[in-house]
Structures are given as C-alpha cells and as structure tokens.
Amino acid sequence: MGGLREVAAPFVVPGPSGVAIRTRLKGLTAGDETVLRLVGDLLGSLASRDLKARCAARLKHDSEQWAERKRRLTQESSSRWAGAITKATHDQWALARRGQLAHIQSLEAGIETITHRLSVPVGERGTKRVPGGYRSTREWHAKRRRLCVLEERLQTVRADREAGVVRVVRGGKRLLNSRHHLEQAQLTEEQWRARWQAGRRFLAADGESGKRFGNETIRVTPGGEVSIKLPAPLAHLANAPHGRYVLAARVSFAHRGEQWADRVAANRAVAYRIHEDTTRRRWYLTASWTVPPVQIVPLASARAGGLIGFDTNADHLAAWRLDEHGNPTGDPRRFFYDLSGTAQHRDAQVRHVLIRLLHWAERHGLSIALEDLDFTAETTREKHGRRKRFRNLISGMPVSKLRARLLSMAAELGITIVAVDPAYTSKWGAQHWQKPLTTKTRKTTRHDAAAVAIGRRALGHPIRRRTAPPRTHQSDGCGHRTVQARRDTPAREGNRPCIPGPRTRSVRAGRGANAVDQNAQHRSGRSAEHEPWQQDSLPLSL
Template structure:
C-alpha cells in the first residue's frame, strides 16, 4: 500500500535525504561485494558482509541492506536463465527455418522457410550473433557473474548525458537512496527501524553518522507528516496494533517533488478449495486479450447464461498507468463475479516460453500478439485479488479455445442485433473446459444403432431429464387432427 507524506518540513526532507544517501552508499558497496563473491557466497560470508555496514548504520539497517543486495543478485541470476532460454528458442527456430528451402510454406504450428534469399542471408548473420551472445551469457552464468546497477540500466545510461536524456541529477540520486526496512514480529508496531504508529506517526531510527539530528529519544527522528493508508487501512491497523511484521519504504518522486511511504506484509497462503465445491454454483470463463478481458457466466451444465461481459484496459503509457488499468479491469471482473453468486473463475494458463522470440511470428506481429497480452502481471494480480474476494481460480489449457469457440459457439450465440465475438466464444469454451465438458455443443449420435445403448446423445442431457433421449412418438391420424387415431 502507498500513501503520500503530506506536510513535511524542510528539516524533515533534509533528514530523509541525508539518511537515504548514506544508506544508499552502503547498499551500493554491499551489492558490489555480493556480485564479486559470485557462486562462492555462504552464510559465513553473509555474516561478514553484514558486519561491515553495521559500523556505519545499525544491525537492523545492515540486515535490510544485505538482504536487498542478495535479492537483487538472485533476480539477476533468474534473468540470466530466462535470457538463455529465449536465445535457445530463437537459435532453434532460425536453424530449422534456414534448413528449409526458400519460400517453402510451413505446416500447422511449424514455421516454413524464409520468403526470399535476402531474408535467408540476414537471418544467417543473425544466427551467428545470437550464438555469440548465448556463449557470453552462458559463460557469465557459469562464473556466477551478473551485470546489475542500483537505480536501473536506463538511469545509468542517462546519467552521463542528463540534458539529452531529459533527466535531472536528483532523479538519479533518488533512485539510489535506501530507505526501506523489513518488519519484525513482536517488535513495537511491527517494525523497529521504520515505525508507523496506528495514528500515522512516522519515526526513523537514525544510523550512526546523522544520529545528531534526532529529535526523539533513543536516536530516533519523528516526521511532522502523518501517514494515512486508505486502502486496506483497517487490515494494516490490526497488524500494527498486534505488533505483527510490516515492512516500510520511503521514497521521493523527483518529477512531482512528493514523498511517499509504502507498507507491505506477507499474506497467509490461500486455502485450496476442492474443484467440485468451487464449481458448485457455476463458473465464469475469462479469455485474456491484449486490450480486454472477455467473460461469460456458465451454469453447472456448461450452458451460457445471459450475455458476455467485456472489461477493457489500455496498456499504453507509463508502467504505473498500465498497472492501474489492469487492476481496475480485474476489480470489475471480481465484483461482477461476486454479484452473480459464482465462486470460481476459469482462466487460460497462458505460457509463451516456446514462442517468445521474434523468429516465430516476426517482430511486429510478436509485439501485437504475444507481448501485448499481460500474462505475468495478470496472473500475479488476479491470484492475490481473487484470494481477497474469496473466489477460486481454475487454470485450464489454452489450446484451440478461440478456434473451437468460433466454430461451435460464435454463430449459435449470436442474434440478429447482437453478434458474439471470437473472444467471447472462447471464454465460453474456457468455462466449459474447467467444468470437464467438451467444446462442442452436442456430441455425435451413438455408433451402434442410434439408441441409448452407447450413452446419451447430448452432453447436456442428464438421467433425470424426461423424454430428452426417447424416440419421437409415431405420427397417427390425419395431419389436420380432424380424425381420431385408431385404438391400436
């Protein structure tokens, strides 16, 4: 959660800048040491790293710094693994396409040869570059070498040309400050280093060099501003009053000249609900697209109820704007699901690890089709937000949902005035797949002699449905029904 610190005095800002700059320098040194250790890091080495910044700050500040450095190194290692996987996929695709004749068409799911000799030549050169890049990244990973910088690579590049990058030096310095502390259960208000009381009073345990700026007992500095968390404020207050761990981070937005404080804590793992209990009241099938979520309500038999809903979002602009758009769309989806009385949402288990290279679809088509769908952020957001609402998630296979939805449900659910889209039909197939039904609306007749010996003829029919599977009664008498049928 984030809230703005309003009403800071000039002295408050000076203290925050000095403390953040001092701890940021310690964090930069520790990150350099951690990257230098590489794969030879151990618990003993971690203790040695922690003793060095303790002399210039405190034991708790040193613990937060060393943990942040270790997490950043581990993130860089995971990024190296992902980068190698992406390079391997690109090399495999280019090698396969180069082996095919120029102009050969591809089969289903397998790309064909390149369109021209010029494109073939360009891709052969690109294959050499990718192999060299892959060899370099693999060597770095084998040696435990990572390439990271505090503040981000984009800021590091713009630091040497501030005017051309349209960036101020304060923005670069603010990105490298360190003003975050992990919570401690059992300590007063859940955090001994950065403390926020239930009434919003913010105080900081000053490190050793600026300890003379303290205005409160025990070397603490109390800010004049008050923190008020509007979102989940009651939940935060309950944790603080019970002295449960809450982590805080104070940071500056140089563009707006505003100070913010973030609060975070770990939630208990969500309870796993049995599939039968989750689907007892039906399900909402959701199809994920680059600019909207298509959802449809299905009953327990897999039949659609009402018309589908569309929750649009715009993923252009800055990262906070994109994240807000996605959260707003998911919030509307969860509120609509609760309004229907449904306890489960069926969503595709999208994974583009095998096709996340531009060699598969081409650069422009890849950006529009693959990278336009926010799979990672959507999964992370939907899992946490659905757990808050008490709604279960059912992940289903995403294979051929759009194709089968367009074939079996798009025309059947369209009217003269309202046309069902391909994505809305796909959401219906996703919901049916979560319930164990097939994509087709009706199955073929029994193979033996078109009777009930081989089972029911339709997937919707049940044993308690009267006269659903019986043969039609014989037509007797006149078609005008003017004569009574014979007794026989």
C-alpha cells in the same frame, strides 16, 4: 487427434502470499526531506558496496562471508540496517541469476528456430506447427550472420553463469541507458540526475514480530507517527530519544488500513519502504507483510452453480457466464481498457476492469475461470519473424500484472479463481460456439466464443459441441457421432430420459407406458407398427 498436445487439467489458483499497501507522506517539512535524502544516500552507498562484494564472491559465497559483510555494515550504520541491506543484496543477486537463466533459454529458442529455417530451402512454405524457409537469399544470409551473433552471445552468457558472474545495476538498467538518450526520454540532465539518485537510495526495513509496532528501524504507530532509526554517522540529526528522527507527516492507509492497524497493535512484523517520486515531487510510504496460506476451495465447489469464463485481449476482456452444465447464459460482456500512456494509467485501467468483473461475479456468487498464459516464449524476435505487429500485440497484453491483480483482489472478496490450459481455446471456441451463439440481435465475436471455451474447460466439459446424427443407416453407413458418451457411461445406449413436467392434463411427461416411444402414441402422422393390421372387408353395395 494424434497431432494435438495433451491438455492439462484445470486447477484452483492459490491466493497471494503477501500484501503491500501504499500511502503518501503529506506535510513533510524541508528538514524532513533533507534528512530522508541524507539517510537514503548514505544507506544507498553502503548497499552498492555490499552488492559489489556479493557479486565479487560469485558462487563461493558462504555464511561466513555474509557474516563478515554484515559486521562491516553494522559499524557504519546499525545491526538492523545491515540486516536489511544484506537481505536486499541477496534478493537482487538471486533475481539477476533468474534473469540470466531466462536469457539463456531465450537465446537457445532463437538459435533453434534460425537453425531450422536455414536448413529448409529458400521460399518453402511452412505450417502452423513447423516454420518454413526464409523468403529470399538475402534474408537467408542475414539470418546466417545473426545466428553467429546469437551463438556468441549464448556462449558468453553460459560462461558467466558457470562462473557465477551477474550484471546488475542499482537504480535500473533502463534508467542508466536513458542517460545517453535524454532527448528521446524527454528529460534534462538535472531531471535524470534526480531520478538516478532517488532510484539508488535505500530506505527499506524488514519487520520483526515481537518488536514494538512490528518494526524497530522504520516505526509507524497506530496514530500515524513515522520515525526512523538514524545510522551512526547521522545520529546527530536525531530529534527524539535513542537516535531516532520523527517526521512531521502523519500517515493513514485508506486501503486495508484495518488489517495494518491490527498487525501494528499486535506487534506483528510489517516491512516499510520510503521512496521519492521526483516527477510529482512527493514522498511515499509502502507497508507490506506476509499472508498465511488460505485453505484452497475444492475444484468441485468452485464449479457448483457455474462460473464466469473470460478471455484476455489487447484492449478488452471478453466474459460470458456459464451454468454448471457448460451452457452460456445471458449475453456476453466486454470490459474495455486503454493501455497507452504512463504506467500509473495502465495500472489504473487494469484495476478498474477487474473490479467490474469481480463485482459481477460477486453479485451472482460465481467463480472466475481464466487461461494459464505465459507469453515469455512467444515474444521472441525469431518466433514470428516479420510479424512485428503481432509481437507488439502480445508484448502489450498485461498477462502477468492482470493475473497478480486479479488474485489479490479476488482473495479480498472471497472469489475463487480457476486456471485452465490455454491450448486451442480460441480455435475451438470460434469453430464450435461463435456461429451457434450469433443471433439477429447479438453478434458473437471470436473472443466471446473463446470465453465460453475457457469456461467449459474449467467446468470439466469438452469444448467441442455434440455433432449432428449420421445421415443414412444410422451408425452403419456413416459411423458414430464424433462426440459421443464414453463406453463406461451408464445407459449410453438407452433412450434419453424425458424432462419431467406437465404437458397435458391427463398424463404428465415421462410417465406411462408410451412415454419414450413417440411412434406408439396415436397421433396424426405417426405410425403404429406395433399393432396388428387388418384390412376391412369391402361393402356389398360396391
């Protein structure tokens, strides 16, 4: 027990802080698409220049520089467009800084692992906690060279962070690199250019409470009419008063449309973003707004009546229902999904699995328990060495997306989510629950047992089951049970209480003087040592 790390206490996960819904802009004319591209290209060029100015300021940026940047953008667009662009620039710069810090931590972890393995003799076996040496002298020399490369990279990234230098690409670094590998990306130069231009456009505006329909820059009426405030250089394209352009398309939100309509009718802030999908040749409108913090359900209330624990795997979710005492009830359920194919297909698979899980929990009025997983440190190249298949398996698990989707969908159904520490859930679940829960008609897998372990930890019960009693001399010869009641537990040394309920027609269970002491009752095969014993006299006839 001394080598086990401390397990964190379970907690109720707070709900989402924002909502985003999307719909398609149907019925756009060729003129509408031309105007959208012109506005997006103009604002995209302004956003690129603003991002360049922000990156050049580095750590010396202050409110005066921000005001100067906004004034410069206002002259070429409008004050609201300038505010949206500068805010997006600050968010992108801050995201790049967070990514830079994560890269530094990853390099440090890799360097620490390689340094340790280089200090161990070649061929020495490691343990589950401490890695051993490298397999051969050739691999040792190769890792020695890689250590030098990682140390140089770490020194460069640290210098950039101290100086406030970030490296960002509007449109995405992955799309930029695919320009040099068009055959592998299965793209032509024209297709890549269309994606690049669509990714660098800027057509997003933050909402403002108190303004008409919650947004003055991109306005959507309750009837579905979409209008855009044109920048100053493109004001001659307006087809409505006050320099606005009204699109021919009418929109409606199928998902959370009532919530959106209530916010628009009350003139509450709603942010909009328009973007083009060049592959499908479609335009989409995304609406988003913040959600006030919801009162979190107490952990005791979430545990009342039991819950559903599920284990996340590469191709399915293994779930099992537990009662309030931590006992598995019913049969395990498995929700399979396929994460191959496009991003839209993977996202649809995750949503389909989660809605089935949530409907099951909603029918029985139960909470859901999951592991508080974070695989960012587990997917590094040096963590598992040559186990490429295992690294790819971990990288392919949709942990963050699944959790974000689950929280958003559970909040709409009023289902509470409880997160637990993932330490030893799979190991202890397989050790203590896989074999006892396996029957002739049910094959319990390691993942099903892990779901039981997760549920028991969320309920506050220990994962490990009560062991068998000592074989001889009770506790004098073999010691106490490995899983015992605590010393401060009331009546821990007393007799176990009898379960109430009729067993015979005369005396109900748990009643009478001899309810606990089975030996005191006159039954066949039972001794009555508490009664005095006296041998009968022999008959005189013998």
